[in-house]
Amino acid sequence: MANPKYEAFLTIAHTGSFKQAAEELGYTQAGISYLITSLEKELGMTLFVRDYGETVLSADGRELLPWIQKVCTDERQLATRVAELKHLESGLVRVAAFTSTSIQWFPGIAKTFLQIYPNIDLKLICNDDELAVGDAVWNGEADCAFFVLPTKRDLFTIPLKHDPLYVVVSPDHPLAHAKYFPKRALAEEPYIQLMSNSRPSEMNELFAANGVTPNVRFTVDSDYAVMSMVSAGLGFSVLPDLILHNPPFPLAILSTEVESSREIAIAIRSRETASAATKAFLEVAQSWVAKNASAYLFN
Numbered sequence: 001m002a003n004p005k006y007e008a009f010l011t012i013a014h015t016g017s018f019k020q021a022a023e024e025l026g027y028t029q030a031g032i033s034y035l036i037t038s039l040e041k042e043l044g045m046t047l048f049v050r051d052y053g054e055t056v057l058s059a060d061g062r063e064l065l066p067w068i069q070k071v072c073t074d075e076r077q078l079a080t081r082v083a084e085l086k087h088l089e090s091g092l093v094r095v096a097a098f099t100s101t102s103i104q105w106f107p108g109i110a111k112t113f114l115q116i117y118p119n120i121d122l123k124l125i126c127n128d129d130e131l132a133v134g135d136a137v138w139n140g141e142a143d144c145a146f147f148v149l150p151t152k153r154d155l156f157t158i159p160l161k162h163d164p165l166y167v168v169v170s171p172d173h174p175l176a177h178a179k180y181f182p183k184r185a186l187a188e189e190p191y192i193q194l195m196s197n198s199r200p201s202e203m204n205e206l207f208a209a210n211g212v213t214p215n216v217r218f219t220v221d222s223d224y225a226v227m228s229m230v231s232a233g234l235g236f237s238v239l240p241d242l243i244l245h246n247p248p249f250p251l252a253i254l255s256t257e258v259e260s261s262r263e264i265a266i267a268i269r270s271r272e273t274a275s276a277a278t279k280a281f282l283e284v285a286q287s288w289v290a291k292n293a294s295a296y297l298f299n
Contacts, residue, residue: 143275170251180256203238227249
């Protein structure tokens, strides 16, 4: 990455000899002379004066010496920084995640990633608004993000897991110990709907799969508020497998007659423009989810 003309200039200034500079830099003496002549033409000034067999800097050359030294130092530092980034010795990956992935997956993925790449920083951006997260990845405010497919933006996505959807009821609900939650109950019993910031949640896919329309009694924008209300016996709800690991409230969890799931993916704007650190995070995330994310809570 260093400018060969500047390197030739500095070496001649240090050695006082075109011949010795050529030997040190691996050029012929004619090659070194060509580089300096070319640089002098570019700058429009004489840089060296030959005096009694010695080569010394001209007045202009002495004036430019510290400036050219700084340029070469900056170029070497830039080359070092680029090499560090390519070899993942430093960097930052900004990861956007919705609630369940930030709680259930990110800590394990981050721990594994940092064991492999201890000098790369991770920043977690928690946001359940998928439109805002999609915009963040598209605009470069986040390097990658977890999504429920399909994404609204045209992003490069890597599917990670089919996440089953379940009905949750209070432990004392009459159907709490049933084999499954029947279609009739899906249509008739009071439903506590989870609503994201941007749209009705993907949980509505379960009702479509079972061919019923829910009797919505409450609409809530927090997974944990939904669990609390269900546990208190205010109605049933539909939640994904991922958020139901170690729930903070007592719940009975049931399958439905026709099972349904959502697909979770990780996405970036473009594989071609993603940083080496971001690509490394994607690889670790894929591997960790494949090894650690159970397929179903209940078989």
